[in-house]
Amino acid sequence: QVQLVESGGGLVQAGGSLRLSCAHSGRTFSRYEMGWFRQAPGKEREFVARISWSGSGKNYADAVNGRFTISRDNAKNTVYLQMNSLKPEDTAVYYCAAAKYYSGSNCLDKEYDYWGQGTQVTVSS
Numbered sequence: 505q506v507q508l509v510e511s512g513g514g515l516v517q518a519g520g521s522l523r524l525s526c527a528h529s530g531r532t533f534s535r536y537e538m539g540w541f542r543q544a545p546g547k548e549r550e551f552v553a554r555i556s557w558s559g560s561g562k563n564y565a566d567a568v569n570g571r572f573t574i575s576r577d578n579a580k581n582t583v584y585l586q587m588n589s590l591k592p593e594d595t596a597v598y599y600c601a602a603a604k605y606y607s608g609s610n611c612l613d614k615e616y617d618y619w620g621q622g623t624q625v626t627v628s629s
Contacts, residue, residue, distance in 0.1 A: 526600030
């Protein structure tokens with residue numbers, strides 16, 4: 505059973521930065537595709553970014569492209585989301601997710617097999 509634990513959320517002013525971390529409990533972390541999603545109050549969960557098992561493949565939602573960077577350290581079983589130039593509309597609970605397989609996009613939440621509990625990110629104006 506894979507467990508994912510996010511950390512690094514908090515309150516930040518607009519224009520600031522945060523780095524989220526997601527620790528993966530399994531011994532086969534390097535085989536998993538990893539993704540970040542977010543859910544704002546009253547809205548559906550949405551894709552933020554994904555990274556391939558090797559780290560060479562990355563995709564971003566248009567809303568965060570150029571401001572957020574996803575990365576991973578397979579030696580530490582951890583995936584990161586560096587968030588810069590934060591905006592109030594980035595306020596949401598951010599979730600880490602792991603997928604056993606690459607389905608061609610891995611931008612949909614149904615493509616992921618395991619989820620963390622989420623970490624709150626609040627950006628004040």
